[in-house]
Amino acid sequence: MPIDAALPMEDAAPAPGPPRPAIYRHRASTRLWHWVNAVTIIIMIGSGLTILNAHPHLYWGAYGANYDHAWLHTPRWPGFLTIPGHYNLAIARRWHLLFALVLGFGLLSYMIVSVVNRHFQRDLRVRAKELSARHLWHDLKEHLAFRFHDAANPGAYNIFQKLSYVLVVFGLIPTMIFTGLAMSPAMDAAWPWLLDLFGGRQSARSIHFIAASGLVVFIIVHLTLVILAGAWNEVRSMVTGRWTVPDEEEA
Amino acid sequence: MSGILTRRALITGGAASAGLLLSGCDQVAQVPAFRKILLSGDAMNQGLQRALSDRAALAPEFSEAQMSPRFRVNGTHKPVNPAYDALLAENFASYRLQVGGLVDRPLALSLAQIRGIPARTQITRHDCVEGWSAIGKWHGPLLGTILKAAGVRSSARYVVFTCADLMDGKPYYESIDLIDAFHPQTIMAWALNGHALSVGHGAPLRLRVERQLGYKHAKYVMKIDAVASLAGIGLGKGGYWEDHVDYDWYAGI
Ligand code: HEM
Numbered sequence: 001m002p003i004d005a006a007l008p009m010e011d012a013a014p015a016p017g018p019p020r021p022a023i024y025r026h027r028a029s030t031r032l033w034h035w036v037n038a039v040t041i042i043i044m045i046g047s048g049l050t051i052l053n054a055h056p057h058l059y060w061g062a063y064g065a066n067y068d069h070a071w072l073h074t075p076r077w078p079g080f081l082t083i084p085g086h087y088n089l090a091i092a093r094r095w096h097l098l099f100a101l102v103l104g105f106g107l108l109s110y111m112i113v114s115v116v117n118r119h120f121q122r123d124l125r126v127r128a129k130e131l132s133a134r135h136l137w138h139d140l141k142e143h144l145a146f147r148f149h150d151a152a153n154p155g156a157y158n159i160f161q162k163l164s165y166v167l168v169v170f171g172l173i174p175t176m177i178f179t180g181l182a183m184s185p186a187m188d189a190a191w192p193w194l195l196d197l198f199g200g201r202q203s204a205r206s207i208h209f210i211a212a213s214g215l216v217v218f219i220i221v222h223l224t225l226v227i228l229a230g231a232w233n234e235v236r237s238m239v240t241g242r243w244t245v246p247d248e249e250e251a
Numbered sequence: 252m253s254g255i256l257t258r259r260a261l262i263t264g265g266a267a268s269a270g271l272l273l274s275g276c277d278q279v280a281q282v283p284a285f286r287k288i289l290l291s292g293d294a295m296n297q298g299l300q301r302a303l304s305d306r307a308a309l310a311p312e313f314s315e316a317q318m319s320p321r322f323r324v325n326g327t328h329k330p331v332n333p334a335y336d337a338l339l340a341e342n343f344a345s346y347r348l349q350v351g352g353l354v355d356r357p358l359a360l361s362l363a364q365i366r367g368i369p370a371r372t373q374i375t376r377h378d379c380v381e382g383w384s385a386i387g388k389w390h391g392p393l394l395g396t397i398l399k400a401a402g403v404r405s406s407a408r409y410v411v412f413t414c415a416d417l418m419d420g421k422p423y424y425e426s427i428d429l430i431d432a433f434h435p436q437t438i439m440a441w442a443l444n445g446h447a448l449s450v451g452h453g454a455p456l457r458l459r460v461e462r463q464l465g466y467k468h469a470k471y472v473m474k475i476d477a478v479a480s481l482a483g484i485g486l487g488k489g490g491y492w493e494d495h496v497d498y499d500w501y502a503g504i
Binding site: 046051057062 | 269270272273274276277280288289290291292293295296299300303304305308309310311313317319320321323376378379380381382383384385386461462463464492496497498499503504
């Protein structure tokens, strides 16, 4: 934990003028899941890229091998991006399939806790009025001016934040899990609907790759916005839960 | 603290920690205690998948129209083994599948005898650990039929397949448990797509264990043994790849 985080809040963000208010923004369950998940996803991407190096061709349908038509040939992923750092399919699969359990059961626990403590209902529920063209346009302009918080309710997520978190939590990560399961020959026997859902094992493999790419895009945008919104304050809030309301008019 | 400093520190710090995490993974994987955890995913996935599936749940089967136009050969293309060459030269006339270990009636079956056992035909998907899949039509008797004929004793827990292809001078081998051995789609295939197995695909006889990945499907099977434990066979991890490069013994995913 950073030293600052342990200090009283007034000292945490030295600023000219009167101290800015701090609020308790992230619950312990959210923070715990966030960091476990962040490490897990980096491990999944690194080990996934080693697995992809084993057969860097993607197909649609039930089957697909060297003689069949591949819709995508991926480049060879260099060692500084892969786990392990040299090509070893067996060890990459060990990482991937062990941390697949952390990812899957982590998401499940986080979802249960977040329904019970009403994090989802309170913070992620998208309201109809937020989706109106006027509201979206207004929020977009605010984003472009690097103002990310509603002055009247600074702790609330804005609509783009909500939509991207909903997409990741309920869309991309579950897609990773279910396409991952659809590639398992044993799970295909146990749950044949997995194959119907994705249109065959090689389609599931392609979708696994596309959704992984979506997660990479999310990570890049997410980190960029954290930096623009005030990196120190944002990261600290995800560690300690306490977040200083930024003075965005000045920014 | 100035915003610029924070930003720069965070970008560098973030990139550095992601890099450290990636390379750190290799370091951590060498620590014996963590390596044990890393390798324990095998048993966890096995336990979980077995708990979620019916023992006799069938792998999907396909129609002829859904078959791969060409079925890729992988792994050994032709065993480098004079004994195998001799068998091949006489079209496996003196081939005998040895069935032994913890059985009441050890068997030595000729190819003609094996072809005489009622067979199953199944069009299934073969999934290689590398990621590709091919669909083909396999034909051969149930492993369960052969094991019942030999009378597997109740002390047996696993079935071990010893093959004609030599890896570093020692035979390739694989093993499965009795749940998979007696599964209704686990067959000893002697034909693929309507033809006797080619050498590349494992002539004269190979295992099909449809709910696991390709490396479990031992080719060139010479001997089947029922055993109580995998310790003492090879390096004790249940198969050539398991012994030498730490592939999972349970290859259901
Ligand atoms: C953040 C989560 C994940 C990421 C970023 C990720 C990424 C990848 C990538 C890039 C590959 C290589 C090829 C491909 O796209 O198919 C791969 C392969 C694979 N993944 Fe994941 N994955 C994730 C989660 C999971 C989960 C939860 C499971 C299991 C339930 C899983 C199971 C697999 C399997 C079985 C393969 C091997 C496929 C093959 O044989 O090529 N993955 N993953």
